[in-house]
Structure formats: C-alpha cells, structure tokens
Amino acid sequence: MTDVVIEQVEKTFFDKTKDTSFTVFQHIDAEIKSGEFVSLLGPSGCGKSTLLNIIAGLESPTKGKITAGGAEVTGPGPDRGVVFQESALMPWLSVLDNVMFGLRKRMKKEEAKERAEYFLKLVHLSKFIHAYPHELSGGMKQRVSIARTLAFDPDILLMDEPFGALDEQTRSMLHKEVMYIWEKTKKTVIFVTHNIRESILLSDRIVLMGTRPGRIVETFDVPLERPRKTSSAAFGKLEEQIQQKLAVEIEKVMKEELGDDYNSKKSALLYHTDRDMGNHI
Ligand SMILES: Nc1ncnc2c1ncn2[C@@H]1O[C@H](COP(=O)(O)OP(=O)(O)OP(=O)(O)O)[C@@H](O)[C@H]1O
Numbered sequence: 406m407t408d409v410v411i412e413q414v415e416k417t418f419f420d421k422t423k424d425t426s427f428t429v430f431q432h433i434d435a436e437i438k439s440g441e442f443v444s445l446l447g448p449s450g451c452g453k454s455t456l457l458n459i460i461a462g463l464e465s466p467t468k469g470k471i472t473a474g475g476a477e478v479t480g481p482g483p484d485r486g487v488v489f490q491e492s493a494l495m496p497w498l499s500v501l502d503n504v505m506f507g508l509r510k511r512m513k514k515e516e517a518k519e520r521a522e523y524f525l526k527l528v529h530l531s532k533f534i535h536a537y538p539h540e541l542s543g544g545m546k547q548r549v550s551i552a553r554t555l556a557f558d559p560d561i562l563l564m565d566e567p568f569g570a571l572d573e574q575t576r577s578m579l580h581k582e583v584m585y586i587w588e589k590t591k592k593t594v595i596f597v598t599h600n601i602r603e604s605i606l607l608s609d610r611i612v613l614m615g616t617r618p619g620r621i622v623e624t625f626d627v628p629l630e631r632p633r634k635t636s637s638a639a640f641g642k643l644e645e646q647i648q649q650k651l652a653v654e655i656e657k658v659m660k661e662e663l664g665d666d667y668n669s670k671k672s673a674l675l676y677h678t679d680r681d682m683g684n685h686i
C-alpha cells in the first residue's frame with residue numbers, strides 16, 4: 406500500500422523586502438510505501454528539511470501536492486509525527502511529563518501515563534522517567550523525543566537528522582534502537598540525513614537529492630539483509646556508487662559558494678566532504 410505520494414512538488418521562497426525569490430527544488434515526484442523506511446540524502450541546502458516540513462504540513466508547497474494515507478496534506482496531522490535534530494524538551498518537566506504533555510489533551514491522565522511509560526520503555530529509558538532533561542545525555546534526550554512522537558501513534562514518522570548532533574557511539578546505538586522500533590511498530594519512516602553510511606544502514610530505499618536546481622537525482626534500493634555491516638562488500642559497493650553521485654552535487658555547491666576561490670581551496674575542502682559523507686561511522 407502506498408502511504409506518501411509526492412507529485413510535482415516545488416518550493417519557492419519569496420523575500421518581499423528585497424523583491425526576490427528562490428526556488429529550492431522543483432518537479433519532485435516520489436512514492437513511499439506503507440511501512441517503508443526511506444532516507445532523503447543530499448548536500449546541505451538541497452532542501453531535505455524543506456521537503457520533510459512540507460510532508461509534515463509545517464510548510465506548504467508552491468506547486469504540486471502531497472498525499473499521506475490517501476488524504477491531501479494541508480497542515481500538520483496526528484498521522485505524521487516529526488523528530489527534529491534538537492530534541493526541544495520542556496526543561497521544567499520530567500521525562501515522563503514531557504512525553505505525557507501532548508497526550509493529556511486527548512486522554513485521561515492514567516491512560517496517558519501508561520502510554521508514556523510504554524514508549525519510554527521501548528526506547529530503554531524506564532529508569533529515567535522521573536529525571537529532568539538537564540540530567541540526560543544528548544542521546545537520551547533524543548530518545549525521549551522519539552518516545553514523545555511515537556506516543557501519538559503516527560502512521561508516518563518524519564525524522565530530520567535526528568542523530569546529527571550526537572557522538573559516534575551514541576549514534577550507532579540509536580541506529581539499532583530505531584531499527585528495533587521500526588521493526589516492532591511497522592511505521593513508515595522518512596529519514597533525512599546527509600550521511601551515506603547512515604542511510605545505507607537504515608533504509609529500504611535512498612532518495613538522493615541534488616541541488617542547483619534542487620531535484621531528485623536518483624533513487625537507490627538497498628537490498629541488503631538486516632542487521633547490516635558496514636564492512637560487507639555489498640555495503641561498500643553501494644556506498645561507493647552513492648558517494649560518486651553525491652560528490653558531483655557537493656562540488657556544485659562548493660563551486661557556487663566559493664566562486665574564484667574554489668580551485669585553491671578544493672583539496673582542503675574535499676577532506677570535509679569525505680567526512681560528511683559518512684566515512685567516520
Ligand atoms: N523559511 C525560509 N525562507 C527562505 N529560505 C529558506 C527558508 N527555509 C529554507 N530556506 C532555504 O532553502 C534552502 C534549503 O534549505 P533546507 O533547510 O531545506 O536544506 P537542507 O537540505 O535541509 O540542508 P541541511 O543539510 O544543511 O540541513 C536553503 O538554501 C535555505 O537557505
């Protein structure tokens with residue numbers, strides 16, 4: 406069953422004060438099946454977050470339309486839950502109360518508490534339900550944020566670089582947790598990242614976005630058995646394939662941003678490009 410359909414979507418931002426406009430991407434077409442785990446991969450600024458926000462209903466497309474579960478997206482809805490890079494917990498509330506907060510509008514206190522406890526257990530935070538955000542590590546905060554989103558039981562989970570700010574060990578642990586949750590809950594997941602290895606580790610399919618102009622460059626199936634090993638030959642082969650395509654897009658951004666300085670700074674910058682593409686995982 407198809408869950409999310411993106412049809413000819415375009416996003417242009419208008420700056421009325423300067424009377425200018427900027428088209429982030431255009432002609433975006435994609436279909437995401439129910440229960441599928443899809444990554445949106447691409448260089449910084451290509452519009453990954455913008456596209457995710459449009460699917461979430463937090464932004465509207467300039468052209469085209471998006472349907473989720475058969476209904477046109479016109480705003481945020483309980484069928485779509487979003488996890489951002491920063492966990493944005495309420496510092497004055499305990500872990501349990503943070504997860505219960507939104508639920509309280511929909512159900513009785515006891516029911517909300519039971520639900521919150523269930524999802525905090527799912528992300529392995531049962532021992533910390535009475536702790537406050539400042540007492541948690543970055544990875545733990547992000548797990549609270551995932552539990553909070555899951556507690557609403559959305560069909561579609563939209564994740565925008567949820568582990569981008571975390572250290573490698575924590576990130577790797579959370580990859581395993583996300584796989585466990587996805588296999589247990591059968592949610593449709595759209596996961597934004599600019600990290601190739603992360604996208605291969607997690608996804609059924611990788612949608613590679615390019616820039617100047619923003620568009621879908623290619624879609625890669627990931628037919629590897631889970632749990633995946635970064636050391637396997639098939640993993641390396643796919644990584645290499647995606648890396649080559651992504652490098653072309655990143656180079657375009659660098660050329661445009663650096664102009665005449667591009668050639669002199671190219672070698673130094675490519676080191677960072679390599680790192681950004683996930684070689685440190
Ligand atoms: N509200 C806005 N108004 C004007 N321009 C915007 C707005 N939001 C995003 N943009 C522009 O749209 C482009 C795409 O931004 P977006 O945040 O979607 O990129 P991204 O692929 O998520 O990048 P990153 O990997 O750095 O998070 C950027 O050039 C950005 O400056």
Ligand SMILES: [Mg+2]
Nearest residue numbers: 453454455565
């Ligand atoms: Mg982004």
